[in-house]
Amino acid sequence: MQLELRHLQAVCRIAEAGSLGGAARRLGVSQPALSAQLRRIERVTGGELFVRGRNGVEPTALGQFVLAKARRVLGEMEALGAEARAIATGTPLRLGCILLVLLDGLLAETDRSMSGQEITVDLEDSVTALTRMLGAGRYDAIVYGEVNEHEVPLPEGTLARTLVPREPFCIRLSAAHPLAGSDRIELADLAGESWMTLVEDDDGGPEALVAACAKAGFVPSLRYRITDRKMHYDLIAAGRAVSLSQPTAPPAAGTVMRPLAGSPVTGRIRLAWNRSAVSAGQAERLYRAAAQAHLANVANHAFHKEWWDAHPEVHPLLD
Known part of the structure; x- marks a missing residue:
């Protein structure tokens, strides 16, 4: 499996929501489906991205690295779409x-x-x-x-x-x-x-x-x-x-x-x-x-x- 934009979005939503349940609601998917997707993403990245803490899930050191890269890539894609629309006649x-x-x-x-x-x-x-x-x-x-x-x-x-x-x-x-x-x-x-x-x-x-x-x-x-x-x-x-x-x-x-x-x-x-x-x-x-x-x-x-x-x-x- 190769990482896609939807995988990066899922990782960001989990971090923002602080829980798999909250992220699943934002993404419009079931929690079991999101859990399965996260496991597939973690196999590609080579380790756990989140651990359960007192206030929900928290990113690991690897998770923080992936999040930083994901946010940068998603930001660039959003800027690409916006700037292309601005140029298009x-x-x-x-x-x-x-x-x-x-x-x-x-x-x-x-x-x-x-x-x-x-x-x-x-x-x-x-x-x-x-x-x-x-x-x-x-x-x-x-x-x-x-x-x-x-x-x-x-x-x-x-x-x-x-x-x-x-x-x-x-x-x-x-x-x-x-x-x-x-x-x-x-x-x-x-x-x-x-x-x-x-x-x-x-x-x-x-x-x-x-x-x-x-x-x-x-x-x-x-x-x-x-x-x-x-x-x-x-x-x-x-x-x-x-x-x-x-x-x-x-x-x-x-x-x-x-x-x-x-x-x-x-x-x-x-x-x-x-x-x-x-x-x-x-x-x-x-x-x-x-x-x-x-x-x-x-x-x-x-x-x-x-x-x-x-x-x-x-x-x-x-x-």
């Missing part, structure tokens, strides 16, 4: 996004920065759907958000980079609302309002809103879930609802945006990509395009521009 880069403010400017930025490569962009309501389709190869890269401490699990074979690590959500409310003239709003003062539910329900947002409201002493009335921006804004302008909002969101007639005291809900924006489909250079250009699209909206509201200037640690890395 007529191969569009498939980008998936959730409804982030930066999406409006992202297309123009990618057109400028991606050297004429065709890019297709699809919008999804679910972060889970985005990551699942990234793992299945439907998307080559995704741009998504996470709220407060929530972390979205990413499929194997992907890399991720944080665009904005922390940014406080604010409140959009009617310009005729009694609190519209406030410089900053206490969340408890919105206890009697009807709320727009965040469009995404699996990025930690709904849980963060409910938890913040509970801390403020009330349970929010989550009455609306509207994906159409105009209808969303019209309901707020009419005084029928208030909504959490990214602070970079554009102004809308009849509404105002105000910061929340204490910043109880914050958002994070990330870029993830499939290592075998997106080269390092493409990932860097995507990152810069998304960063420029985000920066274009930072000054939409004076209170957020002031906050942004005071927190350089959250700025995208563009040097």
